[in-house]
Amino acid sequence: MSEPGRPSPEGIAPVATPPAAPGTRGAWTPVSAGSSPGPASAPAASGPPAAVELRSVSRWYGNVVAVNDVSLRLDAGVTGLLGPNGAGKSTILHMMSGFLKPSAGQVLIAGQAAWRRPEMYRHIGLVPEREAVYPTLTGYEFARFNARLQSLPDPDAAAARAIATVGLGDAQHRPIGTYSKGMRQRAKVAGALVHDPTTLLLDEPFNGMDPRQRLSMMELLRRMAAEGRTILFSSHILEEVERLAEEVLVLVAGRLAASGDFRAIRRLMTDRPHTFTVRSSDDRRLAAALMDEPAVFGVELSDGRLTVRTADLERFGRAVAGVARASQVSLFELFPTDDSLESVFSYLVGVR
Secondary structure (H helix, E strand, O other): OOOOOOOOOOOEEOEEOOOOOOOOOOOOEEOOOOOOOOOEEOOOOOOOOOOEEEEEEEEEEOOEEEEEEEEEEEOOEEEEEEOOOOOOHHHHHHHHOOOOOOOEEEEEEOOEEOOOOHHHHHOEEEEOOOOOOOOOOEHHHHHHHHHHHOOOOOHHHHHHHHHHHOOOHHHOOOEHHHOOHHHHHHHHHHHHHOOOOOEEEEEOOOOOOOHHHHHHHHHHHHHHHHOOOEEEEEEOOHHHHHHHOOEEEEEEOOEEEEEEEHHHHHHHHHHOOEEEEEEEOOHHHHHHHHOOOOOEEEEEEEOOEEEEEEOOHHHHHHHHHHHHHHOOOOEEEEEEOOOOHHHHHHHHHHOO
16 A cells, blocks of 8 residues: 555555446455565465355445455455444455355355355354354254254264353353353353364454453464364454454455554554644644654644644654653643544555
């Protein structure tokens, strides 16, 4: 992703503008950045089939475009699908799971079409965002129920293995309705893992979990990826993706804005221009002093507010207190005014 004359950060696949899908004004699709593709990368022209592959996939509902010309390829490892609410993350996961037919393009699981191919479910497990558990069943009964749906030869043994994998052994005979949110999430993972799939898809798996439960779930997903599984999870929280994902797909308004190494994309997010609102004992004096700070490229006094713009977040954070102290100004408040996910993603799309 770069402006003319500005190189793309290493490890990030930039975006381009191919012909628009029907009923749309434009589309984005990743293009190779020249670095080695990781678990999430543009589709390969040849070679063994990927665990999951999308080829120019779109999905629309009437005039509403939910997913717009997305191409990607997933192999073993943990990949984060990052985007604000309404970006199309759940729609992509449901197409990968065979529950939605793409309006255009192909969704492939192990090289075969996902739509209307029941044998595909031998390869994948889905952990939906919604509560897809029966509260009257015990954790063990729910896992066994899923094992029977998969026609496994020994559903009892398969359920026991799945329960042990997610660490629900002590609560396996309690009704799921008595479980905490984190335990219900693990019960859903047990149901998705009972047939030992090679690919696991999780939609916002950390919603409602406390910090301890999140750490436990992250460790479980890392362990499964280390065993050779393909793990794709969606999230709208940057920190979740940063702590778990090896690779990241950034989705904005149904379009794939960036893909590749998370650290490189996170660095771009950090280095983007930031805007802060400052309240102090003397905004005018502080504004004059900040103009001499190299990390600051703009200040504005308007309606009794001081707005500061910086392109170097880390340097500005280190400098602002010292500048205020040297100017004999007391800082009362300093907060970002453009730190939403939407603003970050808009920047990622805009810097091309």
